[in-house]
Each structure stands twice: as C-alpha cells, then as structure tokens.
Amino acid sequence: MSRVFMKGCEAIAEAAVRAGCRFFAGYPITPQNEIPEYFSRRMPEVGGTFVQGESEVASISMVYGAASSGTRAMTSSSSCGIALKSEGISYCASARIPMVYVNVSRGGPGVGSIQPAQMDYLQATKASGNGGFQMLVFAPSTVQEAVDMTYAAFDYADRDRNPVLILADGVIGTMMEPVELPPMRSDEEVKAIKEGKRPWAIVGHELDYAHRAWIEPGQWSTAVMQRTNEKAAALYESWEKDLRWEEYRLEDAELVIAAYGISARIARSAVNLLRQEGYPVGLIRPITVNPFPYKAFDKIDYGKCKAVLDVEMSIPAQFLRDVSIGVKDRCPITTCLCSGGNIMSRESIIEAAKKSLEA
Amino acid sequence: METNLCVAGFGGQGVMTLGKFLAEAACESSDRNVTFFPSYGAEQRGGTANCFVVISDQEIGAPLGDRMDDLIIMNEPSLKKFLPTLKPGGRLFLNSSIVTDDPGRDDVTIVKAPVTELSLELGNAKVLNVIMLGVYVGYTGIVDEELVWRIIEQKLGSKPKLLPLNKKAYEEGLALGKKQKQN
Amino acid sequence: MEKIYTRTKTIQEDKVSGFCPGCMHSTVMKLIGEVLEELDQVQNTACVLGIGCCGLHMDYMAYDNITAPHGRACAVATGIKRTNPGTLVYTYQGDGDLASIGLAETLSAANRGENFSVIFINNGIYGMTGGQMAPTTLIGMKATTAPKGRDPKEHGYPMHMCEIMNQLTAPYYLERTSCNNPANVRKTKAAIRKAFMNQLEGKGFSMVEIVTNCPTNWGTDALGSLEYLEQNMLKEFPLGVIRDKSLEEEGK
The missing domain is CATH 3.40.50.920 (Rossmann fold)
Known part of the structure; x- marks a missing residue:
C-alpha cells in the first residue's frame, strides 16, 4: 500500500469515510476543525451527509438520530466541546446506539488552552456523561494508529451497539505524517451494514408492536431499567478480550x-x-x-x-x-x-x- | 540518523509551507519516517508561526524535539526564541536580510541567506520561503532536490502562473545553498 | 349494527391511556395516528419524542419512535431524516422542550428548512415535572416556580413560536390550532395532514402548534380547563395559519 502524507485530523476523517461513516455532524473548535472541514468536502463525494450543527449539543443529537437509523455516524470535538456532548453520548450509551466520536483534546479546565494536552483522561475513561456507562476508549500515539483505530472503531461500535471514543490530542490532530489508509468499503458493503441494523433501526416498520423500533434512552419501569443496566454491565465485563x-x-x-x-x-x-x-x-x-x-x-x-x-x-x-x-x-x-x-x-x-x- | 528541524518566522512568511513542502518530499522520496508539526498563535494573521520537521530512518518519537539539529530563522524574535534549542554542531539558516545581529554562537554553522532581498529582486516578496527551502535543500542535500521541486509544482498546480517565478526562486536558493556549502 | 368508529391501530390495543383526565395529548396522538393510517405511512414513520409528558406516548405507540434528549428533538430528527430521506419523520414536543431548552435546535432546524414536521404541544406549563413556568406561561398565570404568577418585569412575556419562526425565510408551513371543540379538532387533524403531506412532497419544514390544556397543573377539572383555554390561552395565542408557502405558490 502506498503512503500518503496527511494531517492527523484529515486522516481520521478519511479513515471514517473508508469505514463506511456516512453521517457527520460537528461544531467548530480548535484544534479539530480540519475534521468537520474535511467531511464537508468529502461526504458529498460518497453520498454521505455533513451537517454543521448549531452547537456541540445539537451535533451529538444529530449523530444519535442518524446512528439510530442504522447509519454509521460520527462526531468530533475538543475538550470543552466534548463536555457539551456528554448529554448525547450518555443517551447513545443508554439506548445502546453505535457511534464513534473523537476528542482532539486541548488544555483545560474551562476553555483552557488551544494547544495539545491530556487533561480529559478521567472524563474520557471514567465518566463521559451521567449514569455510569462505559465505552471502549482508544488512545493513538501516531497518525497511523489514529487511522487504524478510527477504522476499527466503527466495527467495535456495531459489534457492541455502544459508543466508541478515540481519545487523541492536539499533537496527533495537527501533525502530518505518512500513513497507509485502509481499504474503502464499497457502497454495497455500506448498504449491507445499514441493512443489518434494520430490525432495531428507527426507519419505519410494519405496524406491529412486536416489530416496531423503539430507541429507549430510559425506562419508566425500574425493573426494566435495572435489566438494561445489567446487560450493559455484562457487555463492559466482556471487554477483557479487547485490552490492548x-x-x-x-x-x-x-x-x-x-x-x-x-x-x-x-x-x-x-x-x-x-x-x-x-x-x-x-x-x-x-x-x-x-x-x-x-x-x-x-x-x-x-x-x-x-x-x-x-x-x-x-x-x-x-x-x-x-x-x-x-x-x-x-x-x-x-x-x-x-x-x-x-x-x-x-x-x-x-x-x-x-x-x-x-x- | 534523525534530523530535527525547526522553521520559524512571522505569520505570512510561509514558514509552514516551507516545512510542509520539505516533509512531503521526504515522505515521497524514501521509506524514511517524517513528521510535520505546526505551531500557531491564536491569531489568524500576523503574530509568529513555527513548525517542526523530523526526518528519520527510525521510528520518530517526538514530532517536536527539544534539541534541534537545524534551525531556519526568518525573523529576529524567532532567533531569540529558538537559538537556545540548537545543538552544538547544529546548523543555523538565517534570513540575513532581516536578522542582522550576530547570533553569538561559535559552536554552530551559520548559513546566511538574504532571502527577503532576493525575493524582492525577483519581484515578489512572497517567494522568500521557496528561496530559503532551496538554500536548505542545496546546503544539506537532505532530500532529493528534483523531488522537492515536483512537490512544489504539484502544490501550485491550481496556480500555474506562479510556477516560473517559484522555479526561479527555488533554483536561486539551491545555488546559494550549494555555494555556501563549498565555502 | 354498523361499526362507524374504530380506534387507530397506531395505538396499542391493550393499552389504556395514562394521561390525566381531559388532557389533549391523547386527542392529538389519535389524530396523528389517523393521519398516518390515511396516508398509508405508519410502516414508514419515525417519531421523535421530546422529554416530559410527550415522552409518555412511547408506552402507547405501535410504530417506530425514539426519545430525544430534552430539547434536542429537532437535531435528532435532522440526523434521521438526512440519512433516511424516504422516512416520514416528525417530532412531538412540549413548550419547555421546544421553546426553552431546545430553542436553538428548533430554530436552527427551521432555519435550515429541514424536511420534517414538528408537532408542538403548547399548554403554557411544564406538565410532568409539576407545573413549573414555561416560556409560554401566560402573564399572571401561577406556576410552581412563579407562585405569584408570571410577572413580565421578572419573567418576560409568553413566547409565540409560530410568529418567531415566521421571521425566518425557510419554514414552509406554520399553523396554530387547538383541540378545544370538535371543529378545532378537525382543523388540527387537517393541519397535521398538511404538515405530513408537505414533507412527503419534499417542501421542507412544517410546524403545527397546538394550544392544549393541563387540567392538573392549571388546577382545574377537565371542563374548567377548556374554559380557561378559551378565555385566556387563545387570546394570547390566536389560532390560524401563520405561514403557508403553498398559498404563495398557488398565487403565482
């Protein structure tokens, strides 16, 4: 495979497109602007959708909606922007919606500094939102690794029906390095992936209570809520095999x-x-x-x-x-x-x- | 063998472009590893800008070294800021049109190139970075000079009108770099 | 005997409404279901529910639905509709959800002219959380967070979402209706139908604001809430078509 010289943010975006990501929503914040900018150019070429959301809060909700319909979807932000996304991330985790997001982290707390930092570690690994959910969190140390992780993240997300986080930083995001890009998934593969999620995806189903798609980020029944949480906990336990x-x-x-x-x-x-x-x-x-x-x-x-x-x-x-x-x-x-x-x-x-x- | 280079100057002097052209040529030319890391101020215009390029035949640890083998300095404030990072025995490429003070380091090689003047003589102040890139490549031979030109050509593809001027600028820089090397 | 009325199949057969007696949520839910059946769209619909009493619908609906984070229904609907342009997508939101916490998402989706429909339930109060003040609470109306009633000096004035949206260029259809009498129920159903038809025809953003009641938090009985609605709510929120671009198109 041939090497291309790419900026981390752009390489991450291209890897996502190649993995079959067909929806991206995001909001400007340094140092990750090249991700939404790249998607805005690239998505129309592959029949995907890019939306610049009115806020991080809206962007993650758009991803929640798109991913709930079975589309491979992604968002990205940086530190204080990621904090704003925690509402939607928690909803995705609760409703078990597969999606991928990237934190090109900068200094903190507060608005912090726009330069690279690793100040979001505990947030990323322990509590990316309310309610004690967990996610697979990958931390790349090269642009190549960021590419490979992003590509694989969509498969992990679909496997588990759970969000996956790529915890990068401003150095990985803004530096350029030679990378080998993974193969582009064909339109047929992308369609098949979405079709595979149709049974639970919110796209319309026959009028039948048993077969409707019901995306539930919460429960009225405490018994059902506990069962939901127990199932999630069992998933988190199964990740021992994914340790790297x-x-x-x-x-x-x-x-x-x-x-x-x-x-x-x-x-x-x-x-x-x-x-x-x-x-x-x-x-x-x-x-x-x-x-x-x-x-x-x-x-x-x-x-x-x-x-x-x-x-x-x-x-x-x-x-x-x-x-x-x-x-x-x-x-x-x-x-x-x-x-x-x-x-x-x-x-x-x-x-x-x-x-x-x-x- | 690992070369750590820092390119620094005013925003608008094209220091990022210089570093990027060099890094891309290094990526194309061989199996060597190469990183380019930009460092901007928060301003969109003006202010200072610098970037780090690391070219190595081994895995690159830090995309920005704390000890530089080579420095390309386009203005006075950058000299003050980055000279202390230059290793003894390192090479300093100076825009001598603007930086006139004596750097005060006798443990490093100093390559002076009046790139601002030269660019004005060519009729366009914007090509000073391409001249300096030529000087650096001509002096160090770090990347194949033809390949660097191909990268410049490729990147200017959308503005073919600018090619002759840039070609001239690059060649002038190369010649100057080679000449300095002989001295 | 001839059977002249059957409950819409979009509401689960074995379920009994848990809405408060007299609450118009169940009326609107029925109307939406009937329209979907008449348009043969039930199997092709995705409903985005807001948080609050709106969310209670999920217990009764027999078709696809998703609960949005509080206020984000229009953002969630954007994600669904953009990736599934053939699916009929509508949001179902209350006044706190749509006009307070979700104001940015609502107006931004309207401004982008997103091709989905919004059903906005405006009863001037937060229902499920227990009668707190909403952006649409009437002047002088008591709320658990405005015990002396809404005071413009402190709380500002009721927000008129249809009129606010009418300042934007993109929205295609904006109408305010109510369900306080049979005639208005029929008008509401027609408005919902129009909003859904607009979407199916790719016309863009439509919103039906339905002025409804909250007997429980208004402190009235069912009939008393109708009286309050007619004497107070409808004065502040006059019914009618605020914008209909199809009329402008016909005019040309």
Whole structure:
C-alpha cells in the first residue's frame, strides 16, 4: 500500500469515510476543525451527509438520530466541546446506539488552552456523561494508529451497539505524517451494514408492536431499567478480550515509564536515548485506556524495578490513578508532568527518569 | 540518523509551507519516517508561526524535539526564541536580510541567506520561503532536490502562473545553498 | 349494527391511556395516528419524542419512535431524516422542550428548512415535572416556580413560536390550532395532514402548534380547563395559519 502524507485530523476523517461513516455532524473548535472541514468536502463525494450543527449539543443529537437509523455516524470535538456532548453520548450509551466520536483534546479546565494536552483522561475513561456507562476508549500515539483505530472503531461500535471514543490530542490532530489508509468499503458493503441494523433501526416498520423500533434512552419501569443496566454491565465485563497495550524493553528494566497517547510516543524515544546511555528503562503504553490494561503492570519484574515513572500532559496527574491501581504498591511511582498546552519533552522525561533511578 | 528541524518566522512568511513542502518530499522520496508539526498563535494573521520537521530512518518519537539539529530563522524574535534549542554542531539558516545581529554562537554553522532581498529582486516578496527551502535543500542535500521541486509544482498546480517565478526562486536558493556549502 | 368508529391501530390495543383526565395529548396522538393510517405511512414513520409528558406516548405507540434528549428533538430528527430521506419523520414536543431548552435546535432546524414536521404541544406549563413556568406561561398565570404568577418585569412575556419562526425565510408551513371543540379538532387533524403531506412532497419544514390544556397543573377539572383555554390561552395565542408557502405558490 502506498503512503500518503496527511494531517492527523484529515486522516481520521478519511479513515471514517473508508469505514463506511456516512453521517457527520460537528461544531467548530480548535484544534479539530480540519475534521468537520474535511467531511464537508468529502461526504458529498460518497453520498454521505455533513451537517454543521448549531452547537456541540445539537451535533451529538444529530449523530444519535442518524446512528439510530442504522447509519454509521460520527462526531468530533475538543475538550470543552466534548463536555457539551456528554448529554448525547450518555443517551447513545443508554439506548445502546453505535457511534464513534473523537476528542482532539486541548488544555483545560474551562476553555483552557488551544494547544495539545491530556487533561480529559478521567472524563474520557471514567465518566463521559451521567449514569455510569462505559465505552471502549482508544488512545493513538501516531497518525497511523489514529487511522487504524478510527477504522476499527466503527466495527467495535456495531459489534457492541455502544459508543466508541478515540481519545487523541492536539499533537496527533495537527501533525502530518505518512500513513497507509485502509481499504474503502464499497457502497454495497455500506448498504449491507445499514441493512443489518434494520430490525432495531428507527426507519419505519410494519405496524406491529412486536416489530416496531423503539430507541429507549430510559425506562419508566425500574425493573426494566435495572435489566438494561445489567446487560450493559455484562457487555463492559466482556471487554477483557479487547485490552490492548504495548510493552517496550521491560525485560531488565529498573525503571518503567507508564504513558499513553502522544506522551507515550515521546517517552518511547526517551527510553531509546536512556538505553543508549546505559540506563535500563522500559515502557508500558496502554492502547485501550478503557478498559485499562492493569495486568500489563504484572509484567514488571518488581525485584529489579526501582520505580514506575508516570508521564502525562496533565497537572494534576490523572492517568496516574490507573497506573497506581496496576502497580498495586509493588514499587514507588514518580511523575513527570506538564500542562497548559506545553508538550512533553524528551529531556524532561530523561531527567525525571535519571532522578527516579537514583532515588 | 534523525534530523530535527525547526522553521520559524512571522505569520505570512510561509514558514509552514516551507516545512510542509520539505516533509512531503521526504515522505515521497524514501521509506524514511517524517513528521510535520505546526505551531500557531491564536491569531489568524500576523503574530509568529513555527513548525517542526523530523526526518528519520527510525521510528520518530517526538514530532517536536527539544534539541534541534537545524534551525531556519526568518525573523529576529524567532532567533531569540529558538537559538537556545540548537545543538552544538547544529546548523543555523538565517534570513540575513532581516536578522542582522550576530547570533553569538561559535559552536554552530551559520548559513546566511538574504532571502527577503532576493525575493524582492525577483519581484515578489512572497517567494522568500521557496528561496530559503532551496538554500536548505542545496546546503544539506537532505532530500532529493528534483523531488522537492515536483512537490512544489504539484502544490501550485491550481496556480500555474506562479510556477516560473517559484522555479526561479527555488533554483536561486539551491545555488546559494550549494555555494555556501563549498565555502 | 354498523361499526362507524374504530380506534387507530397506531395505538396499542391493550393499552389504556395514562394521561390525566381531559388532557389533549391523547386527542392529538389519535389524530396523528389517523393521519398516518390515511396516508398509508405508519410502516414508514419515525417519531421523535421530546422529554416530559410527550415522552409518555412511547408506552402507547405501535410504530417506530425514539426519545430525544430534552430539547434536542429537532437535531435528532435532522440526523434521521438526512440519512433516511424516504422516512416520514416528525417530532412531538412540549413548550419547555421546544421553546426553552431546545430553542436553538428548533430554530436552527427551521432555519435550515429541514424536511420534517414538528408537532408542538403548547399548554403554557411544564406538565410532568409539576407545573413549573414555561416560556409560554401566560402573564399572571401561577406556576410552581412563579407562585405569584408570571410577572413580565421578572419573567418576560409568553413566547409565540409560530410568529418567531415566521421571521425566518425557510419554514414552509406554520399553523396554530387547538383541540378545544370538535371543529378545532378537525382543523388540527387537517393541519397535521398538511404538515405530513408537505414533507412527503419534499417542501421542507412544517410546524403545527397546538394550544392544549393541563387540567392538573392549571388546577382545574377537565371542563374548567377548556374554559380557561378559551378565555385566556387563545387570546394570547390566536389560532390560524401563520405561514403557508403553498398559498404563495398557488398565487403565482
């Protein structure tokens, strides 16, 4: 396959189109504007629909509607915009509507900064809306990974009838990199995917109570509501099989860096530099951040490992909480943090790693 | 082998385009990895702009290094901001029409190119970035010079009128870069 | 004996209405069902329900429906209709849903001229949550969040959604009706039919605002609510066609 040089946001949008996404609604916010802009050009070419919603709140509701009719649908935003979408995301999760959304995250809280950050970790992985629902959350560390995850996300969403979140950041969104794009699903495939959802999709059915499509983001009956939640909980339990993480040079590591997304990519290169200097350092990079691969941290040789270094672009640290659960007090955890739109530097990771090893 | 390059200047000097052309040529030319990372101010016009290009035969860790191998500097404020990031032994490409102060680093190679003047001589101030791209490619040979031109041609495809001017600008830059290399 | 009336099949046979005695929701629901049957569109319809008493319909409807987040019905309908242009899509929303929390979604969909129909139930009060003040609450009308009655100095004036929408260029058809007497019930049914026909013909955005009652939260009995409606609501919200582009087209 040939490589194309693409901006992260545009590559994500193209991957979605190739996966069969035929509806996108979004609202402008930096640094993800290239996603809606790309869809506005691309959707008419494939017979899809792009709508610029009047707000994030409206956009996610449009996606909820389109996805409820069986169409592969997507939205994207950034941090404070994602917060506004939490209403519709929760509705999709409650009604078990498959859809994909992307958070090209920036600094926070509030309007924060328009530069890249990883300040939405707990929101993304623990509570993206009211009601305790869960989603598969993927954190890409390269544009290629963002493409592959977006493409696969639509299949996961349909498999589970549940939203899927791509937790990217402003670096992944705005940087350009060579990517190999996945194959374009044919019009027939796209049609067949939609047709497969027809039994529950709200497109009109024979007049028959048993066969009508009823999209229910809530229940009057407490018994039914509890059953709905139990079914959802069973789905979340089944995600053990979907856990993904990367282990890098753990074998003799006396220090293990834990990082995800863009921070992990930068940390990986810091590991290489540290190794060149003779420091035995490794890396654990969760690829699914929900569910979280706690068991990856069992791979560490705690006889040798002096510390785990949590590296993330968030102050206060958030990812650290999951790392702590994984480490289970088997060694100390140190941190290397930045925030406010500042991008993690290799130098600061190297410095923090050396300090952690010396301590 | 990994090269970390930062291109910096005023918004409107075409620093993003310069970096993007180079990165795209690197992507087309080989199996090497390459990243382009833009950094904008919040302003749509004016202000400062800079981008980072990393070209490597290995996986690229950070799309923006903290230590630069090469710097392309188009204005004074950018010199102040980014010079400290240039590694000892690194290469500094200066728009010497505007940046006249002595950078005060004797541990780096300085390549001076009066690209603002040269562009005005060519009759269009906008091509200063293409001249500088030529200087950089001519001096470093980091990417095949023909290929870079093909990328410029491709990107200007919708404005064929501008091609002769840009061709001239690029070639002038290349020649200047090569000459400086020989010295 | 000859059977001259049968309940619409769009309402489940085994269900008894849970709406308050005298409430016009059940009347409107019946009218919509009858129109869908007459147009042979029941198997081709997607109903987007608002939050509040409107949402109670899902228990009785025998055809496709989805509950929208509060106020977002027009956005949800946009998503459905744009990806399924052949499906008849309508929203069913109350005044709090359509004119307060969903004002942006409602006006934006109308302004885009979305090709679906809006059935707007305006009874001047929040029903399900217990009689709080709505954007359409009348001056002086008591609400649980305006115990001394709506005071323009503090709460502003009732919003006239048809007239507000009439400021936009795109909407095709806007009519205000009521269900307070048999003649108006028939007019309401005709208006719903017109709104659905407009959509089937691809004419664009139609809204039927139906001035209804809320005996429970108005603190009246069923008949008393009709009296209040006629003496107060209809003065504030006069019935009639506010816009009908088909008339303009005929005029040409």
